[in-house]
Amino acid sequence: MAASGEDDASKQDLFHLIKRFGAYVSFKISDLFNLSFHNLDIRTIGAVAGLAVAIVFTWRLLRSPSDNQGRQRKRQGAASSNPGVSSTHSNASVVPSDACLPSDESRAQNVVDEFFQPVKPTLGQIVRQKLSEGRKVTCRLLGVILEESSPEELQVKQATVRSSVLEVLLEITKFCDLYLMERVLDDESEKRVLVALEEAGVFTSGGLVKDKVLFSTTENGRSSFVRQLEPDWHIDTNSEIVTQLARFIKYQLHISPYKTERTAANVFSAPTLELFFGSA
Incomplete structure (x- = not known):
């Protein structure tokens, strides 16, 4: 039951994160399309087309921590059920995801910021x-x-x-x-x-x-x-x-x-x- 509660909490966090990310991307898109159509050039059109790639890539990043946590719980459960593995070794092999991965929100924002880096015009x-x-x-x-x-x-x-x-x-x-x-x-x-x-x-x-x-x-x-x-x-x-x-x-x-x-x-x-x- 505790594992189920953790899953629900993770899903809730992911839901709020996606909402924040959506608002951030919407702001970037509004800035992009405030340009008048006669000023659009190849670089601007490429930015619009590439935005879809950035969203898909970021969505995969958002899903990866949840998948890693699920696999980690499975490994932890298997280790605890194996009497041949000491508790000290088990604790040493389990590293909290918070300690080795940046937060979902900062990773998502970094991806979008990198995508919208200003390009020096020719x-x-x-x-x-x-x-x-x-x-x-x-x-x-x-x-x-x-x-x-x-x-x-x-x-x-x-x-x-x-x-x-x-x-x-x-x-x-x-x-x-x-x-x-x-x-x-x-x-x-x-x-x-x-x-x-x-x-x-x-x-x-x-x-x-x-x-x-x-x-x-x-x-x-x-x-x-x-x-x-x-x-x-x-x-x-x-x-x-x-x-x-x-x-x-x-x-x-x-x-x-x-x-x-x-x-x-x-x-x-x-x-x-x-x-x-x-x-x-």
């Missing part, structure tokens, strides 16, 4: 998130993609692509229609820019072609290119152009080494393009 995921899933981007070259900051510099030396921005640039080309543009003073400057981009491997990724690198002879010419293309994002270093385009372009990123006041709600700023995406 650079591609950060780029898509920062650009709000924008599909067309226009960007000036000087001071953003190139080390040079003025058209006059392009007349006297070879153009140089900034190595720190290259990874971000290639990620943008993977899912965005990217157009690069710049003001140049002569044809030689234009050739130097194209050679620098080609040597950096920008055209080998398949997302950018030479026809999408545009040149003009004036700053207003670049502004006109942007308005004609109607991008989701424009990236520029010229504050006047950024201000002029604020009414026409959905989002803009002003690249400036100095902290600037936000001129409009749709204008963001950063010292460099890579810092905007947190990759530097």
Whole structure:
């Protein structure tokens, strides 16, 4: 009768434990599904699918202590019925389950916590998130993609692509229609820019072609290119152009080494393009 009472108590404890675990998992699920559907990515979908695995695994963990206790009572009963086994040896071989196993509740919570550990997003995921899933981007070259900051510099030396921005640039080309543009003073400057981009491997990724690198002879010419293309994002270093385009372009990123006041709600700023995406 005593064994029956212990079984009833164990079942009651297990019942309460399952209720607590259910409430905990429900809280985690509610957090997961508070995300809007358009922000769901492969990682989120994988988390939903894997949740079922975590629940089954945890259920097996919850059952194992009860099964072990039942087998332990059977071994203890068999040992006590065997006169050839001393009571000292029997007591030494029976180890209370509480002493060697963590509590059911802490084990269940550990399993769920491990499953919901935050996963560091990839650079591609950060780029898509920062650009709000924008599909067309226009960007000036000087001071953003190139080390040079003025058209006059392009007349006297070879153009140089900034190595720190290259990874971000290639990620943008993977899912965005990217157009690069710049003001140049002569044809030689234009050739130097194209050679620098080609040597950096920008055209080998398949997302950018030479026809999408545009040149003009004036700053207003670049502004006109942007308005004609109607991008989701424009990236520029010229504050006047950024201000002029604020009414026409959905989002803009002003690249400036100095902290600037936000001129409009749709204008963001950063010292460099890579810092905007947190990759530097």
